[in-house]
Amino acid sequence: xxxxxxxxxxxxxxxxxxxxxxxxxxxxxxxxxxxxxxxxxxxxxxxxxxxxxxxxxxxxxxxxxxxxxxxxxxxxxxxxxxxxxxxxxxxxxxxxxxxxxxxxxxxxxxxxxxxxxxxxxxxxxxxxxxxxxxxxxxxxxxxxxxxxxxxxxxxxxxxxxxxxxxxxxxxxxxxxxxxxxxxxxxxxxxxxxxxxxxxxxxxxxxxxxxxxxxxxxxxxxxxxxxxxxxxxxxxxxxxxxxxxxxxxxxxxxxxxxxxxxxxxxxxxxxxxxxxxxxxxxxxxxxxxx
Amino acid sequence: xxxxxxxxxxxxxxxxxxxxxxxxxxxxxxxxxxxxxxxxxxxxxxxxxxxxxxxxxxxxxxxxxxxxxxxxxxxxxxxxxxxxxxxxxxxxxxxxxxxxxxxxxxxxxxxxxxxxxxxxxxxxxxxxxxxxxxxxxxxxxxxxxxxxxxxxxxxxxxxxxxxxxxxxxxxxxxxxxxxxxxxxxxxxxxxxxxxxxxxxxxxxxxxxxxxxxxxxxxxxxxxxxxx
Numbered sequence: 135x136x137x138x139x140x141x142x143x144x145x146x147x148x149x150x151x152x153x154x155x156x157x158x159x160x161x162x163x164x165x166x167x168x169x170x171x172x173x174x175x176x177x178x179x180x181x182x183x184x185x186x187x188x189x190x191x192x193x194x195x196x197x198x199x200x201x202x203x204x205x206x207x208x209x210x211x212x213x214x215x216x217x218x219x220x221x222x223x224x225x226x227x228x229x230x231x232x233x234x235x236x237x238x239x240x241x242x243x244x245x246x247x248x249x250x251x252x253x254x255x256x257x258x259x260x261x262x263x264x265x266x267x268x269x270x271x272x273x274x275x276x277x278x279x280x281x282x283x284x285x286x287x288x289x290x291x292x293x294x295x296x297x298x299x300x301x302x303x304x305x306x307x308x309x310x311x312x313x314x315x316x317x318x319x320x321x322x323x324x325x326x327x328x329x330x331x332x333x334x335x336x337x338x339x340x341x342x343x344x345x346x347x348x349x350x351x352x353x354x355x356x357x358x359x360x361x362x363x364x365x366x367x368x369x370x371x372x373x374x375x376x377x378x379x380x381x382x383x384x385x386x387x388x389x390x391x392x393x394x395x396x397x398x399x400x401x402x403x404x405x406x407x408x409x410x411x412x413x414x415x416x417x418x419x420x421x422x423x
Numbered sequence: 424x425x426x427x428x429x430x431x432x433x434x435x436x437x438x439x440x441x442x443x444x445x446x447x448x449x450x451x452x453x454x455x456x457x458x459x460x461x462x463x464x465x466x467x468x469x470x471x472x473x474x475x476x477x478x479x480x481x482x483x484x485x486x487x488x489x490x491x492x493x494x495x496x497x498x499x500x501x502x503x504x505x506x507x508x509x510x511x512x513x514x515x516x517x518x519x520x521x522x523x524x525x526x527x528x529x530x531x532x533x534x535x536x537x538x539x540x541x542x543x544x545x546x547x548x549x550x551x552x553x554x555x556x557x558x559x560x561x562x563x564x565x566x567x568x569x570x571x572x573x574x575x576x577x578x579x580x581x582x583x584x585x586x587x588x589x590x591x592x593x594x595x596x597x598x599x600x601x602x603x604x605x606x607x608x609x610x611x612x613x614x615x616x617x618x619x620x621x622x623x624x625x626x627x628x629x630x631x632x633x634x635x636x637x638x639x640x641x642x643x644x645x646x647x648x649x650x
Contacts, residue, residue, distance in 0.1 A: 142593050142624070145574055148554040149481035150594075152474050158491055159469050162498050166465060169502060 203243075208235040211253070222246060222260050229254040229284075254284035272325045275300040275314070289326040294319060301325060352389050360384040360406055367402065371395045373412075377419040380408060443598065447513075454510045457501065469498060472518050475595055479519055482590060483549045484526045493525040516601035519591075523605065551587045553578050573630045577623070585620035588613055 209218055210233040218226045218234070221241040228234055232253020237244075246265040248257075259265045261278030271290040274283060279297025284290060292301050294317040301323050302314035317323055355363055360381040368375050370392055384406050390398040399417065403410045409420040456464030473494070480490040497518065501508065511517035527549060555575045557568070578586060584606070591597045591605065599617075603610045624630060 142574070142589065145571065146556045147478070147590075147594065148556040149485065149487075150474075150478045150556070152477040154487070154491060155473050155477070158495060159466070159473065162469060162495060163462070163466070165495075165499055166462070166502050169499075170460065 203239040206235050206237055224259045227256040250283055252285055256282045272303040289324050291324050293322040354389050356387050357385045360386045373415055373417050375417045380419045450514045458505050476522050480522050482551050489529055497522050513601045516604040519605045551583045553586050577627055577630055581620055585616055588616050589620050
């Protein structure tokens with residue numbers, strides 16, 4: 135028979151030659167290109183969207199934090215005074231019918247700043263950064279001291295009790311008037327609204343007498359042995375008391391006034407059921423029969 | 424079988440296994456590039472499989488425009504869905520099966536054409552015609568012409584599945600496993616069908632004289648070892 139090798143694949147088939155192969159290949163490449171560009175644009179839009187959203191969120195957060203930080207605490211007293219502790223442990227004693235305000239969340243960030251809107255306040259400032267009190271009339275700056283600020287109808291009075299206080303007028307017309315005035319212990323200054331013609335008259339200084347602190351004027355006792363009270367009276371009024379052995383075993387509850395000798399002697403000694411005589415700075419206790 | 428023959432078969436199997444492994448590795452690497460959307464990978468894919476797909480597609484539906492459209496949508500589908508596609512066992516089988524589904528969908532309804540996935544319910548209402556191209560063949564004499572006519576007549580007598588398997592196996596050189604995947608049948612079925620088809624061709628005494636028996640034998644035995 136026939137020896138020639140015939141594989142069935144040697145019979146050529148119709149429709150086997152891919153005549154339009156290149157045409158289709160080019161079309162596919164073009165479509166792929168278009169699609170890839172579309173995908174890229176879509177992903178870019180997505181990223182843009184994400185960016186816009188995150189930027190919005192950050193902005194909202196910043197605004198929220200800013201609003202929180204800018205919160206102002208305002209204290210207004212009616213008929214009685216009020217003691218306020220500031221974030222740095224400084225205290226303000228706000229007198230009746232006064233208003234102060236401050237920003238507690240910016241206290242450390244921006245600086246210690248209290249606005250006295252009206253009335254009088256007594257400040258006891260802890261040492262630290264510069265502490266300022268603003269009023270309608272001027273600014274008081276300190277580092278750590280005790281002072282009082284009082285707003286009146288046409289001026290303010292600043293009194294310094296301890297340390298040093300720097301006072302500057304608000305509406306200074308010129309350089310000279312804008313120079314801050316320094317108060318030392320026991321000094322007081324009155325600041326008025328600026329008058330351009332007389333810059334010197336804005337600020338006047340005067341020495342205030344160093345008084346006994348007010349709480350020293352009245353001394354209260356509660357079940358104190360009378361002998362101690364009598365010794366205190368001797369010391370305060372420079373007296374000598376004789377016949378002191380009468381005091382043994384008696385205790386005293388009450389007050390005495392450090393300014394009024396006669397009143398105090400009467401109150402203390404007569405309250406304990408004794409009589410007394412005063413002669414040349416000597417007091418003799420007499421037991422009543 | 425003689426021991427010498429056994430050694431030859433063993434060697435052939437080893438070489439084939441290695442080749443298959445290498446092809447699989449190549450396929451995996453290729454597919455990775457496809458998933459990444461690299462332009463040269465798509466060009467390669469199209470250059471390697473365009474002819475196979477065109478020939479196979481034209482057998483299912485003898486309409487060049489539709490086949491081109493389907494090949495185009497197949498490649499575009501792959502590009503669009505590249506991130507969600509699993510690595511196929513064989514790219515050739517995957518592409519052939521996908522194209523077949525597309526073409527069948529095309530014939531069933533012109534509107535539904537979005538399937539790149541395998542649909543098990545696809546009908547078999549296509550006719551896998553293997554039409555010999557007598558004109559392009561070099562027919563030297565009357566005897567060659569007769570040979571063509573005989574072979575064509577025998578092919579017509581075969582079943583559709585037999586023709587399809589013969590085509591994929593001997594014209595396109597696909598592996599048994601790949602053919603099984605394309606037709607969605609077992610390897611045993613592919614092997615049996617091939618065997619039956621070849622036996623039938625050989626039954627025709629006039630035609631059998633044109634085939635070299637040894638060539639068929641080698642093909643069959645390799646197929647056998649792969650099962």
